[in-house]
Amino acid sequence: MAEAKEKILEIRDLDIVFQTTAGPVHAIRGVDLDLYKGETVAVVGESGSGKSVTMKAAMGILASNARVTRGTIQFGYHHGDGTPERVDILTKDKKWIRRHINGKRIAMVFQDPMTSLDPTMTIGKQIMEGMIWHYKTPKKEAWDKAVRLLKEVGIEEPEKRMKNYPHQLSGGMRQRVVIAIALSCNPDLLICDEPTTALDVTIQAKIIELIRRIQKERGISVIYITHDLGVVAKVADYVNVMYAGKIVEKGSINEIFYDPRHPYTWGLLSAMPDLDTDDDRLYTIPGSPPNLLHEKTGDAFAPRNRYALEIDDKAEPPMFKISDTHYAATWLLDPRAPKVEMPQELKERIARMRKEAQDHGSKL
Numbered sequence: 001m002a003e004a005k006e007k008i009l010e011i012r013d014l015d016i017v018f019q020t021t022a023g024p025v026h027a028i029r030g031v032d033l034d035l036y037k038g039e040t041v042a043v044v045g046e047s048g049s050g051k052s053v054t055m056k057a058a059m060g061i062l063a064s065n066a067r068v069t070r071g072t073i074q075f076g077y078h079h080g081d082g083t084p085e086r087v088d089i090l091t092k093d094k095k096w097i098r099r100h101i102n103g104k105r106i107a108m109v110f111q112d113p114m115t116s117l118d119p120t121m122t123i124g125k126q127i128m129e130g131m132i133w134h135y136k137t138p139k140k141e142a143w144d145k146a147v148r149l150l151k152e153v154g155i156e157e158p159e160k161r162m163k164n165y166p167h168q169l170s171g172g173m174r175q176r177v178v179i180a181i182a183l184s185c186n187p188d189l190l191i192c193d194e195p196t197t198a199l200d201v202t203i204q205a206k207i208i209e210l211i212r213r214i215q216k217e218r219g220i221s222v223i224y225i226t227h228d229l230g231v232v233a234k235v236a237d238y239v240n241v242m243y244a245g246k247i248v249e250k251g252s253i254n255e256i257f258y259d260p261r262h263p264y265t266w267g268l269l270s271a272m273p274d275l276d277t278d279d280d281r282l283y284t285i286p287g288s289p290p291n292l293l294h295e296k297t298g299d300a301f302a303p304r305n306r307y308a309l310e311i312d313d314k315a316e317p318p319m320f321k322i323s324d325t326h327y328a329a330t331w332l333l334d335p336r337a338p339k340v341e342m343p344q345e346l347k348e349r350i351a352r353m354r355k356e357a358q359d360h361g362s363k364l
Helices: 051-059 094-100 123-135 139-152 171-183 201-218 229-235 253-258 263-270 344-360
Strands: 007-020 023-036 040-044 066-078 084-088 106-109 189-193 221-226 238-243 246-252
Touching: 007 051, 007 221, 023 040, 023 051, 023 066, 023 221, 023 246, 040 051, 040 229, 051 066, 051 106, 051 189, 051 221, 106 171, 123 139, 123 171, 139 171, 171 201, 189 201, 201 229, 221 229, 229 253, 238 253, 238 263, 246 253, 246 263, 253 344, 263 344
Parallel strands: 040 221, 040 238, 106 189, 189 221
Antiparallel strands: 007 023, 007 066, 066 084, 238 246
């Protein structure tokens, strides 16, 4: 089915090194990622796995000490007159990206709305800014559209809020304003970087629902960067699991949640809070993520993997194909490897999730 769809983003063999005072940090190691029009792709993993860096590279907003050592980031879009265009973002300079991509065709919703809003500018001015800069929209028209956007993201009394400053709004309202700014230039792609981290649970649910509704209405593509698999279950069509700068498993939402194959994915799913478990303690993946200053031979996850094989210390596993959409980089999938089943507790949890989804008729 996917072949017939229009591909918005294609990342191939992306490799990024950060120059630090302690030495080079190999943060992104050969990442491949595809996104089609209207789809939602989630990029999940622990902090420091490279999720945000990958997406910042796609937006051309990497830190000055980052160096892309290889790879391409192809982004497809249409001009105002409908003619298609495909560019490799890595070949463009910052000025061109700012004029043609940032905010206009790819917009980002960051995790902390307080740091992404200017405390010295009114809400209205900040929403209007992009429209005036990218499209030379007349002020009155930009004002009217900003009011409509505030209404669209569920802010009451939008005319009044236009004159407010960020500190006068609650966290949830600020995040809605950030979403309104992101939507102001009708982007093709919305990147949501942990958009609900700083918010309480009820507001989180509302923000997720809001992004889903807007995506349906506008037909835009969304990339979710998150460590929260509960959020992923509600929003994603496809999931990419990242570990130590690599994608270690990718597949459709059902494949990742019901048939995970990588021990790291097993760990992430086991670590989700679950009220029906017999365990009185929350599962955690043993150890901590590797220090990318010191590159490890073989599989980066091996020291934390209780199913690690001898070969894991010698060679990096390739991506093994499980289905047309499902791949995982673990030597356990090699035909020569011993048969290893996922933990029994996780099997039971997946069975419960499947039953719950059937009972509620939900996405999963």
